Amino acid sequence: MSDWLGNALVSPALMLMAGGFLLAATPRLIHAAWLLVLPVVALLLLWELPTGSHGQIELFGFDLTMLRVDGLSRIWATIFIIGSFLTGLYALHVNDRVQHVASLIYAGAAVGAVLAGDLVTLFVFWEATAISSVFLIWARRTVRAHIIGLRYLILQVISGLLLMVGTIIHYRVTGSTAFGHLGLDVAGGWLIFLAFGIKAAFPLLHNWVQDAYPESTVSGTVVLSIYTTKLAIYALARGFAGTEILITIGAVMTIFPIFFAVIENDLRRVLAYSLNNQLGFMVVGIGIGTPLALNGAAAHAFAHILYKGLLFMSMGAVLYRVGTVKASELGGLYKSMPFTAAFCIVGSMSISAFPLFSGFVTKSMILTAAAEQHHWIAWCALLVASAGVLDHSGIKVPFFSFFAHDAGYRVKEAPFNMLLAMAITAALCIGIGVYPAPLYAILPFDAPYSPYTTTHVVNQLQLLLFAALAFVVLFRSGLYPPEVRGINLDSDWLYRRALPAVVAGSRYGLMGLRDRMAGLVGSALLGARSRLEQAFGGRGVLSRTWTTGVMLLWVTALLAAYLLIYY
Structure with missing residues (x-):
């Protein structure tokens, strides 16, 4: 517990996230000061941290590095914190606690992700950015925003799942979760690459940006434009x-x-x-x-x-x-x-x-x-x-x-x-x-x-x-x-128009096939019924009165067949 507390005190990421949670319980009168002062303190803290790895802990057998400060992570964390200050100032007039809380937690999670020194820590903050950012879309409080927010969240969670599975495969092969250069020739590399590609809005994976960002609130769109995609760019620069x-x-x-x-x-x-x-x-x-x-x-x-x-x-x-x-x-x-x-x-x-x-x-x-x-x-x-x-x-x-x-x-x-x-x-x-x-x-x-x-x-x-x-x-x-x-x-025409059309066409095709099969089965059953009636009906062959000679002939034939088979 002392390690976690010490990391929280020196981590600008955890400071922003903790500040976001505390903002949920603070009076509205101090929101302005909170939104502006907290990023300034976090930025000063970031630049006070010496270059190197800090906040190293062992958890469930994993060696985690919560703070890795170098030239690459410092510049990204710097602009993320500056962005938090600017968006906080831009949204000061907004009387919506949800947006302010989500913005601070989102910013803190993004900063935590770029400072992460291992893939497990990266995954935790990666998912935190997804969960916190969706509230900026839902804060629009419309049915359309709710639906689009769900689509956004699904894609972000899929990205996280790919990162998690890729990390597990990588760890089982290499025995390490260090987040350094990965490349595509390492175990799990393609899955991690695809996870980063979703958040970076690679072609054919990009539509969530046009779908979600314009549907967010006035200030929420500004916040969304800063973190998720640029976090993915950082991850690509670090790993690929x-x-x-x-x-x-x-x-x-x-x-x-x-x-x-x-x-x-x-x-x-x-x-x-x-x-x-x-x-x-x-x-x-x-x-x-x-x-x-x-x-x-x-x-x-x-x-x-x-x-x-x-x-x-x-x-x-x-x-x-x-x-x-x-x-x-x-x-x-x-x-x-x-x-x-x-x-x-x-x-x-x-x-x-x-x-x-x-x-x-x-x-x-x-x-x-x-x-x-x-x-x-x-x-x-x-x-x-x-x-x-x-x-x-x-x-x-x-x-x-x-x-x-x-x-x-x-x-x-x-x-x-x-x-x-x-x-x-x-x-x-x-x-x-x-x-x-x-x-x-x-x-x-x-x-x-x-x-x-x-x-x-x-x-x-x-x-x-x-x-x-x-x-x-x-x-x-x-x-x-x-x-x-x-x-x-x-x-997005592929899943908004083509896929529904294929599903609808397949549905109608299967329904037609079902109807034709039902017709064939019905016809076969009617034919079988007709033949059974011909054999066993009141006028059927097997329902007729047979003479003693005919019956004797059948008994003789059956007895001969039995003797032939038995001996």
Whole structure:
């Protein structure tokens, strides 16, 4: 018990989780201070921890390491805790204890997972993130949110089960549960890889992001966008760095969301597709596996949490004031919400990797690493995806929500705490872009990189201006897909439409087969009945009166048969 208590006192993860549980019993008046002070204390504690393994205990025969502090885990834990502070500030006006408690526990579980030094501890925190995060969806308190939350929870639990089974197999073969580089050639490696892939939203496993994130609450969506997928990116970087199949998976992840984001009407779903796109860059970097590529994946995850959080914050503010984030129903909001519009533009320029914004100094590291290792197909895919993200997140989101046609909404600006959270996040996005040295200093590997070279700046500006020109030409010529109400399905068509159709078709087919078999059996029974009636009925052969001679003949025949068989 003393070991557990000591670990709780030094672990920023357990501090956040314990704070979340205590928040459930504290008065509403101190919630604001609790939500803001606790992450600050946790961040200070994280950076006071020396590099190395801490909190080692033995439990049920397993040697568990609850705190492994190194360059890779520290940068992820840092941005997770910063995200907890920003989302707490953003949600200060929310009078919903469930959301505040779930957010703190969720953040603590994510921090615990990145600090875990073994697969058993990772599994515990992995499942904790799933259970705590689903309450942010259910907090919407609608029937639809309840159903979507169940689907979300099922997929997250499946991920945990795969991780558990993979860990058991790995332990039985190697005798170790240490969470280091695993690769796909170790026992249980593919199961663990698939577990990470579900949370990382690999292609065909990604639909839970578009399904769940837009259905969460205003602040819940911001929280969800920070932890689960980036935790999976960390796990891949820790366990599967240099696994080349990740290059192909990541390249596909960067390309396919572009098309669905362009035709999507719900702007929070657009951002969810954009999230898939940006995750692809990180997955490619992990697949390349060089120090520069892994630094790029870590830096891009750090920057992505900030600018994607900022975009979700701005759309959350629109939803809070207007009641919708449908592009077909918005427009002209810059008149009523000018600060929110400005912050949204900062997030859009950051995700589009404009010079002097955070995305520029992080995304380019992955592109440079791909070029250095001669992964030219992946490099081309990343280049196309960089232009595509400008279209759907850099232009579409701010344009259709705050500009375009005037939808006539005259609403109040977002609450002060929302604006303050967006302002701090926007300042971080600009600060990292203007002066990336502090971020580069905490990256896990020694791989010097300078983003502001003349060639890089000119090439990036040419790419962005060309993409912007393409949007203008398509929009002015009427070729850009119109913003209309509707439901767009991608690979979830397989289980939303195809699978129900197959099940229904199979059901009707089996019912038809049953009816035909019943008809055949009925016909056979009627035939048998007719033959029995012919033999044993009142006029049947066996019911007739037989003469003594005939009976004697049958007796003689049977006796002869018996004697023949017996002797």
